[in-house]
Each structure stands twice: as structure tokens, then as C-alpha cells.
Amino acid sequence: MTLILIFFLALLLVLLWPVFAYNSLVKLKNRCQEAWADIDVQLKRRYDLIPNLVETVKGYASHEKELFEKVTQARAVAMTARESGNLNQMAEAENQLAQTLKTLFAVAENYPDLKASQNFLEFQKELTDTEDKIMYARRFYNANVRDLNTKIESFPTNIIANIFGFKKMDLFGTEAPEEREAPKVSF
Numbered sequence: 001m002t003l004i005l006i007f008f009l010a011l012l013l014v015l016l017w018p019v020f021a022y023n024s025l026v027k028l029k030n031r032c033q034e035a036w037a038d039i040d041v042q043l044k045r046r047y048d049l050i051p052n053l054v055e056t057v058k059g060y061a062s063h064e065k066e067l068f069e070k071v072t073q074a075r076a077v078a079m080t081a082r083e084s085g086n087l088n089q090m091a092e093a094e095n096q097l098a099q100t101l102k103t104l105f106a107v108a109e110n111y112p113d114l115k116a117s118q119n120f121l122e123f124q125k126e127l128t129d130t131e132d133k134i135m136y137a138r139r140f141y142n143a144n145v146r147d148l149n150t151k152i153e154s155f156p157t158n159i160i161a162n163i164f165g166f167k168k169m170d171l172f173g174t175e176a177p178e179e180r181e182a183p184k185v186s187f
Contacts, residue, residue: 021160028148032169035141039172042134043082043094049130050075050101053123057108067107074100087170098131138172145169 054068074097081093105124149168152161160166 017156018160021157022164025148025151025157025161025164025166028144028151029166031144032141032148035137035144038137039134039141040082042130042137043078046097046127046130046134047075047079049123049127053104053120053127056117056119056123057104057111067104071097071100071104087172091172094134101127101131142171142173145171 050071054071058068074093078090078093078097081089084090108120108124148166151157152166152168
């Protein structure tokens with residue numbers, strides 16, 4: 001009798017395991033999509049803040065035209081990359097935009113009236129907060145992608161992943177070594 005019970009429990013386990021494996025893959029895939037949406041929201045917030053910040057700085061530092069053009073161009077490239085959906089292009093464009101914004105803040109240090117401007121301080125605070133949120137959202141996304149990719153590659157879940165067409169996702173990062181270095185700002 002116990003042998004039959006053990007057999008039925010083993011059979012039940014074999015039949016239920018694919019369901020649990022499939023559900024865990026779906027859960028991880030949905031977490032990755034949610035994390036990606038969080039990144040997208042923060043990037044949109046950043047894109048909306050940048051024109052206001054540039055306009056505020058322009059009033060104080062009108063002879064820094066080239067810098068404003070670089071910020072505007074970097075923003076446009078980042079928005080285009082975002083629309084393309086190519087994760088590597090997005091990561092590269094977003095990193096370039098972040099570097100350009102750091103340069104803008106470095107230039108702002110040369111203008112005491114600007115640093116004291118309430119508008120500038122508010123935009124700087126909002127943008128810094130947004131950058132922190134983007135960094136957190138990227139880490140959250142990458143952690144979920146790592147978990148999904150590990151599960152897709154691990155035996156025996158990889159069998160279910162292959163049957164149902166689960167694909168590995170790309171991490172949000174940078175491949176260019178020069179983007180990992182601290183920016184050099186000179187005046």
C-alpha cells in the first residue's frame with residue numbers, strides 16, 4: 001500500500017512540476033517587463049526635466065551654447081534609442097546623456113547666481129532624484145533579468161523554457177569601456 005502511495009505521489013510530482021516551472025518562468029518574465037516599464041517611466045521623467053533645466057541655465061550662461069546643443073542632442077539620441085527598443089543602443093545613449101548632464105552641472109558651478117537660483121536648484125534636485133531612480137530601476141531590472149536567464153538556462157527548467165519559447169533577456173548596461181570611466185571636465 002505504501003509503495004502505491006509513493007508511486008502516486010511521485011507521479012503527481014512529475015505531473016505538477018512542469019506547471020510550477022512554467023508559472024515561475026511567467027512570473028519572472030512579468031517582473032522583467034514591470035522593471036523595464038519602471039525604467040521607461042523614469043527616462044520619460046528625465047526627458048521632460050532636461051529642457052526646463054537647459055532653459056534655466058541658458059539665462060545665466062548664454063555663452064555656453066555648445067554645451068546646450070550637446071545636451072539637447074544627447075537627449076534626442078536617447079529618445080530615439082528608446083523608441084528603437086534596442087537595449088544596447090538605449091544603454092549607450094542613456095549613459096552618454098548622463099555624462100552630458102554631469103558636464104552641464106559642472107559648468108553651472110561657475111555661475112554663483114545660477115547656483116542660487118531657486119528654479120535651477122529645484123531642477124537639479126529633481127534631476128538628481130530621477131537619476132537615482134533610474135539607477136535603482138536599472139538594478140531592479142538587471143536582477144530580474146539575471147533570475148529569469150538563470151532559470152531559463154538551468155536544468156530541468158530549461159526544458160520547459162525551450163518548449164514554451166522563453167527567451168533570455170539582455171541586461172541594461174554599457175559595453176563601451178570608455179563609458180565606465182569618470183568623465184573629464186575641463187574649462
